[in-house]
Amino acid sequence: MTEGSISNGNSNGHDNGSASQADPRIVDLIKSANGEMFTSLEYFPPRTEAGVENLYNRMDRMKENLSPLFTDVTWGAGGSTADLSMRLSLRARETGHVANLHLTCTNMEKDGDPIKGVHDALRAAHDGGIRNIVALRGDPPHGQDEWKASEGGFTCALDLVKYITKHYGKSFGIAVAGYPEGHPNAISEVESLNDLSESEKKRCSNFDGKLYVCKDEDYKKEMDYLKEKIDAGSDLIMTQMFFDVEIFIQFVKDCRAFGITCPIIPGLMCINAYPGFKKMAQFCKTRVPKALEETMESLKDDAAAVKSFGVEYGAEVCQALIDFGVDGLHFYTLNLEKVVYGITDKLGITNGLIEKSNENDASSMVAVGSAWARVGDIVKCTYGTGMVTEIRTDGVTVVEMTKWVLAYGQKPRAYLQSGQFKKLFV
Ligand SMILES: Cc1cc2nc3c(=O)[nH]c(=O)nc-3n(C[C@H](O)[C@H](O)[C@H](O)COP(=O)(O)OP(=O)(O)OC[C@H]3O[C@@H](n4cnc5c(N)ncnc54)[C@H](O)[C@@H]3O)c2cc1C
Known part of the structure; x- marks a missing residue:
């Protein structure tokens, strides 16, 4: 790491290697960073034990190289990775990361109790010294189009936030998801650009010739609800991925206008490969700026060129976010390192890291329960x-x-x- 403005591992408040001391809350770490910008990283649970071993090595390397302020582990769609997500988070803690465990409300019934799975997961996390949870509703279980609460279970992330706060007070730092373009459920197809307000035009996306947007009245409902999640005890917003920085900036301004004052951390999807980019953008109905779309289409048959472009584009986006004044950069690593290193090199945070990247294990980084099919599914x-x-x-x-x-x-x-x-x- 070069002398940059990014905080290093010693400032994450965690006694490296010590599992006995509970993690600090991320919001407190951000406060004590005093405006010093940070990076943080997200990983998903791989499907095989070999993948898990490889991921341990990658997490160790990336911690050594980037000193992330905190490390997220996702909760597989439909609760499909509960045990492994916990194992990865606890292991992250043991090896000096501040773990940020994602937890969803989907399929959390256990022994006939609709929320026992949540209760047990929070208890295990707390007992293991984890003090940061990303409280999520989750997507509908496979085969279901709409998310439905099980009887007596949580209906949304807000319920989970309330539950954590009620049972653990301020013991856990709680992050919630924020959607700069609106949650996909609140995004609908529209006939023509002419029907849209100026703010809707800036938010709308276009797939296969069809226009989609979160209409202003729905966007307002999203904001009101996000504010409820914060007021219920969350202290951090982590955003859905976006490719248009202006949308993130507008989202932050809108949050502030709605009285949301907590840190808002931009979630940065690394562009590693064309199919993943395309599927994820479509799944989340993310706005893809025309220039980005054209470049990706022109490079789609050249995997190496897509990765190089992923670095260029990612660095551009991050620089714009830094100029805007974000607290930190949160990378959805997809369990890979090359593009992240390329971006931090370009930003001058690190020096020559991309040369040291090793993705020979990439084929083992296959998710359990990913939202779209992967090889082996x-x-x-x-x-x-x-x-x-x-x-x-x-x-x-x-x-x-x-x-x-x-x-x-x-x-x-x-x-x-x-x-x-x-x-x-x-
Ligand atoms: C940073 C981040 C991390 C994620 N990590 C994971 C993960 O690890 N595992 C996983 O499976 N998924 C993950 N997801 C995806 C997430 O689970 C889905 O997007 C899911 O569909 C919604 O979850 P949520 O917590 O945003 O839901 P909620 O906050 O409950 O909101 C979902 C939608 O319902 C609306 N809504 C809900 N309740 C109300 C209400 N009372 N009043 C008005 N509107 C309401 C909201 O406005 C929103 O449109 C992540 C998403 C993000 C942005």
């Missing part, structure tokens, strides 16, 4: 069931069929577009 389509063996740069997913339901389709594989299959969590 079992998926179901109208023809039957099979396993994803390849995802091509144009988004075509190759599925090796194991069980056909349509007699005329007795071919070994199917070539599907996203939307033509559903992932099975088995």
Whole structure:
């Protein structure tokens, strides 16, 4: 690390290697950083033990190289990684990270109690010295379009925030999700740009010739609800990914106008590969600026060029955020390091780290319960069931069929577009 304005590991308040001392709360760390900017990193639980081992090594390396202020571990979609997320977070703590454990309300019933899973997870986290939780509702379990609360369970992240505050007071620092473009549920298709207000025009996204936007009245509801989450005891907002910095800046201004005063940390999705970029943008209905879209389309068949561009673009976005005055930069690493290092090198935070990056283990970084299919996933389509063996740069997913339901389709594989299959969590 060069002499930069980014805080180093010693300032994260954690006695490296000591598991006995509980973590500090992130909001307190940010306060004591006194405006010194930080980086933080997010990882997801890999599907295999080999992937987990590789991730341990990556987390150790990235901690050594970047001294993140805190380290997030996601909670697999539908609660699919509860035990592993906890294990990774506890191990992160043992190795000197300040762990920020994500926790969702989806599928948390246990022994007939709709919230026992949440109760147990919070207890285990607390007993293990974890003091930071990202309180989330979660996405609907697989096969369900709408999120439905189980009877007597939490209905939204606000309920979870209230529960944590009620049972743990200020013992946990609580972060909640913020959506600069509106949550996807609050984004709807619109006919024409002419129908939109000036602020809607700046927020709208365009996929396959269709326009989507969180209308002003829905955006206001999102803001009111976000304020409720903060007022209920959260002390930090971490944002959904965005590719248009102006949208983040407007979101921060809007939060302030709505009386939300806590730190707002920008979530930065690293552009590592074209298919992931495309799928994630579509899944979250993220606005993709025209120039970004054109460049990504022109590079989509060249994986190395996409990564290099990911560095260029990421650094541009981060510089604009630094100029705006963010407290820190939170990287969704996707369990990889090259693009993150490239960005911090370009920003002058680190020097020559990208040369040292090693992503030979990339194929083991496959998520459990990711929102979209990856190689190795079992998926179901109208023809039957099979396993994803390849995802091509144009988004075509190759599925090796194991069980056909349509007699005329007795071919070994199917070539599907996203939307033509559903992932099975088995
Ligand atoms: C930083 C970040 C980290 C994430 N990490 C994970 C993860 O680890 N695992 C995972 O599975 N998913 C994760 N997600 C995705 C998240 O679970 C989904 O986006 C989910 O659909 C919503 O979760 P939430 O906590 O934002 O929900 P909520 O805060 O409950 O909000 C969901 C939607 O419902 C509306 N809403 C809910 N309750 C009310 C109410 N009472 N009044 C008005 N409106 C209401 C909100 O305005 C919003 O539109 C993450 C998202 C972000 C931004």
